[in-house]
Amino acid sequence: MASGRILVVDDDNSLLELMRMRLESANYEVTATMKEEEAIEAAKGQVFDLSIVDLRLAQKDGISLMKELHLIVPDMPVIILTAHGSIESAVEAIKNGAFSYLTKPFEPQEMLFQIERALENSRLASEIKRLKGLLKEKYDFPNIIAQSEGMQRVLEVASRVAKTDSTVFINGESGTGKELIAKVIHVASSRKDKAFVAINLAAIPETLLESELFGYEKGAFTGAVRSAKGFFSQAHEGTIFLDEIGDMPPSTQGKLLRVLQERQFYPIGKEKPIDVDVRLIAATNKNLEDQVKKGLFREDLFYRIHVIPIFLPPLRERKEDIPLLIEHFLKKFRLQMKKDVKRLTPQAMQKLMLYDWPGNVRELENTIEYAVAMTQEDVINEDFILQKKEVTSLEPLRTLKEARDAFEKSYLIMLLQACKGNVSQAARLAGKYRPDFYDLLKKHGLDQSSFKKTE
Numbered sequence: 001m002a003s004g005r006i007l008v009v010d011d012d013n014s015l016l017e018l019m020r021m022r023l024e025s026a027n028y029e030v031t032a033t034m035k036e037e038e039a040i041e042a043a044k045g046q047v048f049d050l051s052i053v054d055l056r057l058a059q060k061d062g063i064s065l066m067k068e069l070h071l072i073v074p075d076m077p078v079i080i081l082t083a084h085g086s087i088e089s090a091v092e093a094i095k096n097g098a099f100s101y102l103t104k105p106f107e108p109q110e111m112l113f114q115i116e117r118a119l120e121n122s123r124l125a126s127e128i129k130r131l132k133g134l135l136k137e138k139y140d141f142p143n144i145i146a147q148s149e150g151m152q153r154v155l156e157v158a159s160r161v162a163k164t165d166s167t168v169f170i171n172g173e174s175g176t177g178k179e180l181i182a183k184v185i186h187v188a189s190s191r192k193d194k195a196f197v198a199i200n201l202a203a204i205p206e207t208l209l210e211s212e213l214f215g216y217e218k219g220a221f222t223g224a225v226r227s228a229k230g231f232f233s234q235a236h237e238g239t240i241f242l243d244e245i246g247d248m249p250p251s252t253q254g255k256l257l258r259v260l261q262e263r264q265f266y267p268i269g270k271e272k273p274i275d276v277d278v279r280l281i282a283a284t285n286k287n288l289e290d291q292v293k294k295g296l297f298r299e300d301l302f303y304r305i306h307v308i309p310i311f312l313p314p315l316r317e318r319k320e321d322i323p324l325l326i327e328h329f330l331k332k333f334r335l336q337m338k339k340d341v342k343r344l345t346p347q348a349m350q351k352l353m354l355y356d357w358p359g360n361v362r363e364l365e366n367t368i369e370y371a372v373a374m375t376q377e378d379v380i381n382e383d384f385i386l387q388k389k390e391v392t393s394l395e396p397l398r399t400l401k402e403a404r405d406a407f408e409k410s411y412l413i414m415l416l417q418a419c420k421g422n423v424s425q426a427a428r429l430a431g432k433y434r435p436d437f438y439d440l441l442k443k444h445g446l447d448q449s450s451f452k453k454t455e
Contacts, residue, residue, distance in 0.1 A: 004049035004119055008032045009039045009065065010081060011058045015104075019052065022108045028115075034058070036065050043072045050118055052102075052111075055082040055089055063093050070097055075125065077118040081106075144184060145325050147450055148318035154181065154310055161308045162188035167260070169305050170283040172312030175362030178283040179243060181310065186239040191279055194238030197231050202244035209252050211268050214259075220269025232265060232276050239279045245305065246286035246297065257301045280305065315357040315364060319410060322353060323417040323451065325361060329368040341372050341380060346418045348382040353410050355386055409444040421452035 006023055010016045011034050020032045031042050036059050042048075051069055055062040066078045077099035082090040090101035099118045102111055146155050161168055162185045170178045179198055186196045204212055211221075215230030231240060242248075248256065259265045260280065264273040282305045291297035315322065326344065334341045344352070348371075357363055371384040411430075419425040426448075427437035441448060 003027045004115075005029045005047065006031070006115070007039060007042055007048045007051040007069075009036065009051065009057065009062075010034065010054040011056075012054070019111070022111065023115075026112055036060055039065060040068055040072070043069050048073065048076055049122065050115060051076060051078045052115075053078055053080055055080050055093065055101075063089075063096050063098075066093065066098060067096065075122065077122050079114055079118060144180070145321055145328055147324055147447075148313070148321045149445070150313035150318050151321060154312060155184075157308070157310055158185050159188065161185065163190070165279050167279075167305055167307040168281045168310060169308065170281065170310045170312060171288075172283075172285065173314050173360055174285050175360030176312040176314060177361050178285075178312060179241060181312065182239070182241045182281040182283065185281060186241075186279075189239070189279065191238050195235050196239050196241065197235040198241040198243065199231050200243045202247040206249045206252075209249065210255065213252070214255070214265045215267040217267055217269035220267075224269070227267075230267060232259065232278060233267075233274065235276075235278045237277050239281060241281045241283070243283045244285070245282040246284035246288055246291055248297075250296075250298065253298045253301050257298065257304060260301075260304050315360040319353060320413055320446070322364065323349070323413055325364055326352065326368060326417075329365050330372065333369050333372040337372055339372060339375075340378050341375060342378050344371075344380045344385075345382065346414060348380050348385045349414050349417055351382050351385045353414055405444075408440070409446070412440060412444060412446055416446065416448055416451040419451075421448045421450070423448050 003026065006028050008016060008019050008023070008030060010019070010032075013034060016032050016034060020030050023030045031046075031048070033039050033042065036057055039051075039053075043051075051066070053062040053065055053069075057065065062080055066080070069076065069078065078097070080090055080093040080098045080101040081104060082093075082101050083104050090098075090103070093101060099121070100114050102114060144151075144155060146152055158181055168182070168185060170181055172178055182198070183196060186192060199212075201209070211228075211230065213230050213232060215228050215233055216224050218224055218227045242256075255265070259276065262273075263277065264275045266273050288297055288302055288306070292299045292302050326349070330341060330343070333339075352364070352367070359366070367386060371380045374384045375381075412426075415426040415430055416423075419429065423437060423441075424434060427434045430437060432440070
Protein backbone atom coordinates (compact mmCIF):
# COMPACT_ATOMS: atom_id res chain seq x y z
CA MET A 1 0.00 0.00 0.00
CA ALA A 2 1.35 3.44 -0.99
CA SER A 3 2.53 5.77 1.81
CA GLY A 4 0.84 8.72 0.13
CA ARG A 5 -0.04 10.30 -3.21
CA ILE A 6 2.33 13.06 -4.38
CA LEU A 7 2.09 15.53 -7.28
CA VAL A 8 5.48 16.74 -8.61
CA VAL A 9 5.75 19.73 -10.99
CA ASP A 10 9.11 20.74 -12.52
CA ASP A 11 10.12 21.84 -16.04
CA ASP A 12 13.46 20.01 -15.74
CA ASN A 13 12.61 16.57 -17.15
CA SER A 14 15.74 14.83 -15.83
CA LEU A 15 15.18 16.10 -12.28
CA LEU A 16 11.48 15.25 -12.58
CA GLU A 17 12.23 11.62 -13.47
CA LEU A 18 14.88 11.37 -10.76
CA MET A 19 12.38 12.55 -8.11
CA ARG A 20 9.75 10.15 -9.47
CA MET A 21 12.13 7.20 -9.06
CA ARG A 22 13.25 8.26 -5.58
CA LEU A 23 9.68 8.72 -4.37
CA GLU A 24 8.34 5.52 -5.90
CA SER A 25 11.21 3.55 -4.35
CA ALA A 26 10.11 5.06 -1.00
CA ASN A 27 6.62 3.61 -1.64
CA TYR A 28 4.87 6.85 -2.67
CA GLU A 29 2.39 7.00 -5.54
CA VAL A 30 3.65 9.75 -7.87
CA THR A 31 2.12 11.90 -10.60
CA ALA A 32 4.86 13.92 -12.33
CA THR A 33 4.34 16.67 -14.92
CA MET A 34 6.28 19.49 -16.55
CA LYS A 35 3.19 21.53 -17.41
CA GLU A 36 1.21 23.72 -15.04
CA GLU A 37 -2.16 23.06 -16.71
CA GLU A 38 -1.62 19.30 -16.42
CA ALA A 39 -0.92 19.73 -12.71
CA ILE A 40 -4.20 21.65 -12.28
CA GLU A 41 -6.17 18.97 -14.16
CA ALA A 42 -4.51 16.21 -12.12
CA ALA A 43 -5.46 17.98 -8.85
CA LYS A 44 -9.07 18.24 -10.05
CA GLY A 45 -9.19 14.57 -10.97
CA GLN A 46 -7.73 12.97 -7.84
CA VAL A 47 -6.79 13.73 -4.25
CA PHE A 48 -3.09 14.32 -3.51
CA ASP A 49 -1.58 14.22 -0.03
CA LEU A 50 1.26 16.58 -0.98
CA SER A 51 2.72 18.55 -3.89
CA ILE A 52 6.33 19.41 -4.79
CA VAL A 53 6.45 22.47 -7.06
CA ASP A 54 9.44 24.17 -8.68
CA LEU A 55 9.62 27.91 -8.00
CA ARG A 56 10.55 28.70 -11.62
CA LEU A 57 8.29 27.11 -14.22
CA ALA A 58 7.97 27.67 -17.96
CA GLN A 59 4.71 29.62 -17.98
CA LYS A 60 4.21 30.86 -14.41
CA ASP A 61 5.98 30.90 -11.07
CA GLY A 62 5.51 28.15 -8.50
CA ILE A 63 3.79 30.44 -6.00
CA SER A 64 0.97 31.19 -8.48
CA LEU A 65 0.57 27.48 -9.22
CA MET A 66 0.56 26.70 -5.49
CA LYS A 67 -2.26 29.21 -4.95
CA GLU A 68 -4.31 27.58 -7.73
CA LEU A 69 -3.71 24.14 -6.24
CA HIS A 70 -4.83 25.41 -2.82
CA LEU A 71 -8.07 26.66 -4.36
CA ILE A 72 -8.74 23.03 -5.32
CA VAL A 73 -7.28 21.32 -2.21
CA PRO A 74 -6.94 23.97 0.55
CA ASP A 75 -5.23 21.77 3.16
CA MET A 76 -2.67 20.10 0.88
CA PRO A 77 0.94 20.83 1.96
CA VAL A 78 3.22 22.16 -0.79
CA ILE A 79 7.04 21.96 -0.83
CA ILE A 80 8.74 24.53 -3.07
CA LEU A 81 11.92 23.70 -5.02
CA THR A 82 14.27 26.63 -5.43
CA ALA A 83 17.77 27.40 -6.70
CA HIS A 84 20.41 28.40 -4.16
CA GLY A 85 20.21 32.08 -5.06
CA SER A 86 16.43 32.33 -4.59
CA ILE A 87 16.08 31.87 -0.84
CA GLU A 88 14.14 35.13 -0.46
CA SER A 89 11.59 33.88 -2.99
CA ALA A 90 11.31 30.59 -1.10
CA VAL A 91 10.65 32.46 2.15
CA GLU A 92 7.99 34.46 0.31
CA ALA A 93 6.44 31.17 -0.80
CA ILE A 94 6.16 30.03 2.82
CA LYS A 95 4.46 33.31 3.71
CA ASN A 96 1.95 32.54 0.95
CA GLY A 97 1.14 29.06 2.26
CA ALA A 98 3.99 26.69 1.34
CA PHE A 99 4.88 24.14 4.00
CA SER A 100 8.65 24.34 3.38
CA TYR A 101 11.26 24.58 0.61
CA LEU A 102 14.16 22.52 -0.76
CA THR A 103 17.25 24.20 -2.23
CA LYS A 104 18.69 22.62 -5.37
CA PRO A 105 20.75 20.53 -5.44
CA PHE A 106 19.27 18.60 -2.50
CA GLU A 107 19.98 15.25 -0.92
CA PRO A 108 17.32 12.55 -1.50
CA GLN A 109 17.13 11.91 2.26
CA GLU A 110 16.44 15.57 2.91
CA MET A 111 13.57 15.48 0.41
CA LEU A 112 12.08 12.36 2.04
CA PHE A 113 12.48 13.89 5.51
CA GLN A 114 10.64 17.07 4.42
CA ILE A 115 7.85 14.99 2.87
CA GLU A 116 7.41 12.83 5.98
CA ARG A 117 7.34 15.93 8.18
CA ALA A 118 4.75 17.63 5.95
CA LEU A 119 2.51 14.55 5.83
CA GLU A 120 2.71 14.04 9.60
CA ASN A 121 1.85 17.70 10.16
CA SER A 122 -1.09 17.33 7.77
CA ARG A 123 -2.32 14.21 9.58
CA LEU A 124 -2.15 15.97 12.95
CA ALA A 125 -3.98 19.01 11.57
CA SER A 126 -6.71 16.75 10.16
CA GLU A 127 -7.08 14.94 13.48
CA ILE A 128 -7.29 18.21 15.41
CA LYS A 129 -9.91 19.47 12.95
CA ARG A 130 -11.86 16.21 13.34
CA LEU A 131 -11.77 16.40 17.14
CA LYS A 132 -12.84 20.04 17.09
CA GLY A 133 -15.68 19.07 14.79
CA LEU A 134 -16.77 16.35 17.21
CA LEU A 135 -16.58 18.80 20.09
CA LYS A 136 -18.63 21.37 18.21
CA GLU A 137 -21.10 18.70 17.11
CA LYS A 138 -21.62 17.67 20.72
CA TYR A 139 -21.65 21.08 22.38
CA ASP A 140 -22.92 23.45 19.68
CA PHE A 141 -26.14 25.33 20.47
CA PRO A 142 -28.39 23.51 17.95
CA ASN A 143 -27.38 20.17 19.47
CA ILE A 144 -28.59 20.99 22.98
CA ILE A 145 -32.02 19.50 23.68
CA ALA A 146 -34.09 22.50 24.67
CA GLN A 147 -37.64 22.60 23.36
CA SER A 148 -39.02 24.12 26.56
CA GLU A 149 -39.38 27.86 26.90
CA GLY A 150 -37.12 27.94 29.97
CA MET A 151 -34.23 26.20 28.23
CA GLN A 152 -34.69 28.31 25.11
CA ARG A 153 -34.12 31.37 27.31
CA VAL A 154 -30.99 29.76 28.77
CA LEU A 155 -29.52 29.14 25.32
CA GLU A 156 -30.39 32.65 24.17
CA VAL A 157 -28.45 34.17 27.09
CA ALA A 158 -25.58 31.69 26.61
CA SER A 159 -25.27 32.51 22.91
CA ARG A 160 -25.15 36.25 23.61
CA VAL A 161 -22.58 36.03 26.41
CA ALA A 162 -20.35 33.47 24.62
CA LYS A 163 -18.75 36.14 22.43
CA THR A 164 -17.76 38.22 25.46
CA ASP A 165 -15.24 37.60 28.25
CA SER A 166 -17.76 38.37 31.00
CA THR A 167 -17.89 36.11 34.05
CA VAL A 168 -20.89 33.76 33.97
CA PHE A 169 -22.69 32.45 37.05
CA ILE A 170 -24.83 29.33 36.52
CA ASN A 171 -27.31 28.34 39.20
CA GLY A 172 -29.35 25.16 39.17
CA GLU A 173 -30.07 21.93 40.98
CA SER A 174 -27.72 18.96 40.76
CA GLY A 175 -28.05 17.13 37.47
CA THR A 176 -29.52 20.01 35.45
CA GLY A 177 -26.49 20.28 33.14
CA LYS A 178 -24.47 23.21 34.46
CA GLU A 179 -21.15 21.91 33.07
CA LEU A 180 -22.79 21.22 29.71
CA ILE A 181 -23.89 24.85 29.41
CA ALA A 182 -20.41 25.99 30.48
CA LYS A 183 -18.85 23.89 27.70
CA VAL A 184 -21.34 25.26 25.18
CA ILE A 185 -20.32 28.82 26.10
CA HIS A 186 -16.62 27.93 25.82
CA VAL A 187 -16.98 26.21 22.42
CA ALA A 188 -18.90 29.21 21.05
CA SER A 189 -16.34 31.71 22.37
CA SER A 190 -13.11 33.13 20.93
CA ARG A 191 -11.26 30.92 23.45
CA LYS A 192 -12.57 27.69 21.92
CA ASP A 193 -9.10 26.61 20.71
CA LYS A 194 -7.66 26.89 24.23
CA ALA A 195 -8.22 24.74 27.31
CA PHE A 196 -11.52 24.22 29.11
CA VAL A 197 -10.62 23.26 32.69
CA ALA A 198 -13.48 22.03 34.88
CA ILE A 199 -13.09 21.64 38.65
CA ASN A 200 -15.62 20.35 41.17
CA LEU A 201 -14.63 22.34 44.25
CA ALA A 202 -16.73 20.15 46.55
CA ALA A 203 -14.60 17.13 45.62
CA ILE A 204 -11.25 18.68 46.65
CA PRO A 205 -10.25 18.65 50.35
CA GLU A 206 -9.84 22.13 51.83
CA THR A 207 -6.18 21.45 52.70
CA LEU A 208 -5.37 20.75 49.03
CA LEU A 209 -7.58 23.32 47.34
CA GLU A 210 -5.12 26.23 47.17
CA SER A 211 -2.28 24.10 45.77
CA GLU A 212 -4.65 22.53 43.22
CA LEU A 213 -5.98 25.88 42.03
CA PHE A 214 -2.76 27.89 41.99
CA GLY A 215 0.05 25.31 41.89
CA TYR A 216 3.22 25.19 43.96
CA GLU A 217 7.00 25.34 43.79
CA LYS A 218 9.32 22.43 44.52
CA GLY A 219 10.02 22.25 48.27
CA ALA A 220 7.12 24.56 49.17
CA PHE A 221 5.82 21.97 51.63
CA THR A 222 6.48 18.40 52.70
CA GLY A 223 5.90 16.14 49.72
CA ALA A 224 6.38 18.86 47.09
CA VAL A 225 9.19 17.01 45.31
CA ARG A 226 8.61 18.95 42.10
CA SER A 227 6.88 22.11 40.94
CA ALA A 228 3.31 21.74 39.68
CA LYS A 229 0.96 23.92 37.66
CA GLY A 230 -2.40 24.71 39.17
CA PHE A 231 -5.74 24.71 37.40
CA PHE A 232 -5.55 28.46 36.70
CA SER A 233 -2.22 28.06 34.88
CA GLN A 234 -3.62 25.14 32.90
CA ALA A 235 -6.59 27.29 31.83
CA HIS A 236 -4.45 30.25 30.70
CA GLU A 237 -6.07 31.94 27.66
CA GLY A 238 -8.96 29.48 27.95
CA THR A 239 -11.93 28.95 30.29
CA ILE A 240 -11.95 27.77 33.89
CA PHE A 241 -15.19 26.28 35.21
CA LEU A 242 -15.53 26.28 39.01
CA ASP A 243 -18.43 23.99 39.85
CA GLU A 244 -20.00 24.00 43.33
CA ILE A 245 -18.39 27.35 44.13
CA GLY A 246 -20.76 27.62 47.08
CA ASP A 247 -18.64 24.95 48.80
CA MET A 248 -15.40 26.96 48.52
CA PRO A 249 -13.96 27.61 52.00
CA PRO A 250 -13.69 31.29 53.13
CA SER A 251 -9.87 31.14 53.20
CA THR A 252 -9.75 30.33 49.47
CA GLN A 253 -12.54 32.76 48.56
CA GLY A 254 -10.25 35.71 49.33
CA LYS A 255 -7.47 34.33 47.12
CA LEU A 256 -9.93 33.75 44.25
CA LEU A 257 -11.22 37.31 44.61
CA ARG A 258 -7.66 38.62 44.27
CA VAL A 259 -7.10 36.56 41.11
CA LEU A 260 -10.26 37.96 39.55
CA GLN A 261 -9.36 41.53 40.49
CA GLU A 262 -5.65 41.52 39.64
CA ARG A 263 -5.48 38.75 37.01
CA GLN A 264 -2.44 37.26 38.76
CA PHE A 265 -1.69 34.89 41.63
CA TYR A 266 1.16 33.44 43.68
CA PRO A 267 1.77 29.69 43.50
CA ILE A 268 2.62 28.29 46.95
CA GLY A 269 6.30 28.91 47.65
CA LYS A 270 6.82 31.35 44.76
CA GLU A 271 7.81 34.96 45.44
CA LYS A 272 6.85 36.41 42.05
CA PRO A 273 3.23 36.50 40.84
CA ILE A 274 2.07 34.76 37.67
CA ASP A 275 -0.16 36.66 35.23
CA VAL A 276 -3.17 34.73 34.02
CA ASP A 277 -5.77 35.34 31.32
CA VAL A 278 -8.84 33.18 31.92
CA ARG A 279 -12.57 33.42 31.45
CA LEU A 280 -14.39 32.31 34.61
CA ILE A 281 -17.65 30.38 34.64
CA ALA A 282 -18.87 29.55 38.14
CA ALA A 283 -21.76 27.31 39.14
CA THR A 284 -23.55 26.10 42.24
CA ASN A 285 -26.72 24.34 43.33
CA LYS A 286 -26.91 26.53 46.44
CA ASN A 287 -28.56 29.89 47.02
CA LEU A 288 -25.46 32.08 47.25
CA GLU A 289 -27.40 35.11 48.44
CA ASP A 290 -28.49 33.09 51.48
CA GLN A 291 -24.88 31.93 51.92
CA VAL A 292 -23.80 35.59 51.95
CA LYS A 293 -26.41 36.47 54.58
CA LYS A 294 -25.21 33.59 56.75
CA GLY A 295 -21.61 34.73 56.43
CA LEU A 296 -20.56 31.58 54.57
CA PHE A 297 -19.73 33.33 51.29
CA ARG A 298 -17.99 36.66 50.77
CA GLU A 299 -20.30 39.39 49.53
CA ASP A 300 -17.57 41.04 47.43
CA LEU A 301 -16.78 37.73 45.71
CA PHE A 302 -20.50 37.12 45.10
CA TYR A 303 -20.83 40.40 43.20
CA ARG A 304 -17.56 39.72 41.35
CA ILE A 305 -18.85 36.39 39.94
CA HIS A 306 -22.54 37.29 39.68
CA VAL A 307 -22.09 39.24 36.41
CA ILE A 308 -24.12 37.23 33.89
CA PRO A 309 -26.51 34.98 35.86
CA ILE A 310 -28.03 31.94 34.17
CA PHE A 311 -30.66 29.85 35.95
CA LEU A 312 -31.09 26.27 34.76
CA PRO A 313 -34.66 25.09 35.36
CA PRO A 314 -35.15 21.67 36.98
CA LEU A 315 -36.47 18.88 34.78
CA ARG A 316 -39.87 18.91 36.51
CA GLU A 317 -40.35 22.45 35.12
CA ARG A 318 -39.39 21.50 31.53
CA LYS A 319 -41.28 18.25 31.04
CA GLU A 320 -41.83 18.91 27.33
CA ASP A 321 -38.09 18.20 26.96
CA ILE A 322 -38.41 14.73 28.51
CA PRO A 323 -39.49 12.81 25.34
CA LEU A 324 -36.64 14.38 23.34
CA LEU A 325 -34.13 13.60 26.10
CA ILE A 326 -35.38 10.03 26.27
CA GLU A 327 -34.89 9.61 22.52
CA HIS A 328 -31.38 11.05 22.81
CA PHE A 329 -30.42 8.70 25.65
CA LEU A 330 -32.02 5.71 23.91
CA LYS A 331 -29.86 6.34 20.85
CA LYS A 332 -26.76 6.78 23.01
CA PHE A 333 -27.18 3.57 25.02
CA ARG A 334 -28.39 1.31 22.22
CA LEU A 335 -25.18 2.22 20.36
CA GLN A 336 -23.03 1.70 23.45
CA MET A 337 -24.67 -1.61 24.38
CA LYS A 338 -25.30 -2.74 20.79
CA LYS A 339 -28.97 -3.43 21.58
CA ASP A 340 -31.77 -2.62 19.13
CA VAL A 341 -34.07 -0.89 21.63
CA LYS A 342 -36.42 1.29 19.61
CA ARG A 343 -38.79 2.98 22.03
CA LEU A 344 -40.77 2.97 25.28
CA THR A 345 -44.33 1.79 25.69
CA PRO A 346 -46.92 4.54 26.32
CA GLN A 347 -47.27 3.29 29.91
CA ALA A 348 -43.51 3.59 30.48
CA MET A 349 -43.52 7.06 28.94
CA GLN A 350 -46.42 8.10 31.16
CA LYS A 351 -44.53 6.92 34.23
CA LEU A 352 -41.55 9.05 33.27
CA MET A 353 -43.72 12.09 32.56
CA LEU A 354 -45.46 11.91 35.95
CA TYR A 355 -42.27 11.48 38.00
CA ASP A 356 -40.84 14.52 39.80
CA TRP A 357 -37.13 14.01 38.88
CA PRO A 358 -35.24 15.20 41.98
CA GLY A 359 -32.00 14.14 40.22
CA ASN A 360 -32.98 15.97 37.02
CA VAL A 361 -31.44 15.11 33.63
CA ARG A 362 -28.67 13.01 35.20
CA GLU A 363 -31.29 10.85 36.94
CA LEU A 364 -33.25 10.50 33.69
CA GLU A 365 -30.10 9.40 31.85
CA ASN A 366 -29.35 6.79 34.51
CA THR A 367 -32.96 5.57 34.36
CA ILE A 368 -32.80 5.04 30.58
CA GLU A 369 -29.38 3.37 30.83
CA TYR A 370 -30.77 0.91 33.39
CA ALA A 371 -33.86 0.22 31.27
CA VAL A 372 -31.84 -0.41 28.08
CA ALA A 373 -29.46 -2.71 29.98
CA MET A 374 -32.26 -4.75 31.57
CA THR A 375 -34.80 -5.14 28.76
CA GLN A 376 -34.72 -8.21 26.52
CA GLU A 377 -37.18 -6.73 24.04
CA ASP A 378 -36.89 -3.96 21.47
CA VAL A 379 -39.48 -1.95 23.43
CA ILE A 380 -39.02 -0.86 27.07
CA ASN A 381 -42.06 -1.44 29.24
CA GLU A 382 -42.91 0.17 32.59
CA ASP A 383 -41.45 -2.75 34.59
CA PHE A 384 -37.96 -1.38 34.00
CA ILE A 385 -38.85 2.25 34.75
CA LEU A 386 -38.29 3.87 38.15
CA GLN A 387 -38.55 0.68 40.17
CA LYS A 388 -39.40 1.24 43.86
CA LYS A 389 -39.79 4.98 43.31
CA GLU A 390 -43.01 6.78 44.02
CA VAL A 391 -44.36 8.46 40.92
CA THR A 392 -46.37 11.33 42.32
CA SER A 393 -46.24 15.04 41.85
CA LEU A 394 -44.63 17.07 44.65
CA GLU A 395 -45.64 20.40 43.14
CA PRO A 396 -47.71 22.92 45.16
CA LEU A 397 -51.47 22.54 44.88
CA ARG A 398 -52.70 24.26 41.74
CA THR A 399 -56.06 25.53 40.55
CA LEU A 400 -58.27 23.09 38.65
CA LYS A 401 -57.62 24.96 35.38
CA GLU A 402 -53.82 24.91 35.91
CA ALA A 403 -53.88 21.20 36.75
CA ARG A 404 -56.13 20.45 33.75
CA ASP A 405 -53.89 22.42 31.39
CA ALA A 406 -50.75 20.73 32.74
CA PHE A 407 -52.28 17.28 32.30
CA GLU A 408 -53.54 18.19 28.83
CA LYS A 409 -50.09 19.31 27.73
CA SER A 410 -48.40 16.20 29.16
CA TYR A 411 -51.03 14.02 27.49
CA LEU A 412 -50.42 15.69 24.10
CA ILE A 413 -46.66 15.22 24.46
CA MET A 414 -47.09 11.52 25.25
CA LEU A 415 -49.43 11.09 22.28
CA LEU A 416 -47.08 12.77 19.84
CA GLN A 417 -44.14 10.78 21.19
CA ALA A 418 -46.02 7.49 20.85
CA CYS A 419 -47.19 8.40 17.32
CA LYS A 420 -43.78 9.79 16.25
CA GLY A 421 -45.30 13.17 15.40
CA ASN A 422 -48.10 11.77 13.21
CA VAL A 423 -50.94 14.21 13.91
CA SER A 424 -53.64 12.16 12.18
CA GLN A 425 -52.85 9.10 14.27
CA ALA A 426 -52.53 11.12 17.48
CA ALA A 427 -55.87 12.90 16.86
CA ARG A 428 -57.55 9.54 16.20
CA LEU A 429 -56.21 8.09 19.48
CA ALA A 430 -57.34 11.20 21.35
CA GLY A 431 -60.82 11.03 19.79
CA LYS A 432 -60.43 14.52 18.29
CA TYR A 433 -60.87 15.98 14.84
CA ARG A 434 -57.57 17.05 13.28
CA PRO A 435 -58.42 20.81 13.28
CA ASP A 436 -59.35 20.61 16.98
CA PHE A 437 -56.15 18.69 17.70
CA TYR A 438 -54.09 21.36 15.93
CA ASP A 439 -55.81 23.99 18.08
CA LEU A 440 -54.70 22.10 21.19
CA LEU A 441 -51.11 21.94 19.94
CA LYS A 442 -51.16 25.68 19.24
CA LYS A 443 -52.63 26.35 22.69
CA HIS A 444 -49.72 24.59 24.40
CA GLY A 445 -46.99 25.76 22.02
CA LEU A 446 -46.18 22.27 20.74
CA ASP A 447 -44.64 21.57 17.33
CA GLN A 448 -45.47 18.11 15.98
CA SER A 449 -42.36 18.11 13.74
CA SER A 450 -40.17 18.00 16.86
CA PHE A 451 -41.53 14.52 17.63
CA LYS A 452 -40.88 12.98 14.23
CA LYS A 453 -38.12 10.37 14.43
CA THR A 454 -35.48 9.93 11.79
CA GLU A 455 -34.06 6.45 11.50
